[in-house]
Amino acid sequence: AQSVAQPEDQVNVAEGNPLTVKCTYSVSGNPYLFWYVQYPNRGLQFLLKYITGDNLVKGSYGFEAEFNKSQTSFHLKKPSALVSDSALYFCAVRDSRYNFNKFYFGSGTKLNVKP
């Protein structure tokens, strides 16, 4: 079965400090992994995706994510957090072998960046 886990409901970080939002996944085949951000009362916005290739993926707004196959993780990172990064972050996975258009989302992690 396919699934995504975001173990932290909330992450607090001071502005200017590095941030990490954790995500682990479980799929039968190779994973296609995504990060989305959601601001209040808004739709999800795409940040980045991993399909194949380099394990470090760079995305929008200075975010990056590292794919780790042995740990089945795809943690979202940013070297220096901004207050405007405060939002809800969702990790999503699609199994390369099944369910062509079906994405599985994690439960979301609320990121709070304090001035």
Place this chain on the structure above:
Amino acid sequence: AAGVIQSPRHLIKEKRETATLKCYPIPRHDTVYWYQQGPGQDPQFLISFYEKMQSDKGSIPDRFSAQQFSDYHSELNMSSLELGDSALYFCASSLGRGVPVQYFGPGTRLTVT
């Protein structure tokens, strides 16, 4: 750039009524997805359409149906509404096969009273 359009943005219905949500994908996008996000929940995949044909089905109740029309817009029809159907309903669209990025609309907030 054009984005995914959803209408209405807010909808209030009573139990046992019906509701129709509309989604207009980004121009030239060939795939539409519907998600349901309950309060404090992650988005749950309901159904998707590729080139006007249903391509995948998720946790969509039998009371719900959806279709994609010739102009690629999609409608989610919900009947016999229940209180538990109150949620934010997102539509997303993408282009092409492979591993496309899904672009989400702003959502329709449905409240069932």
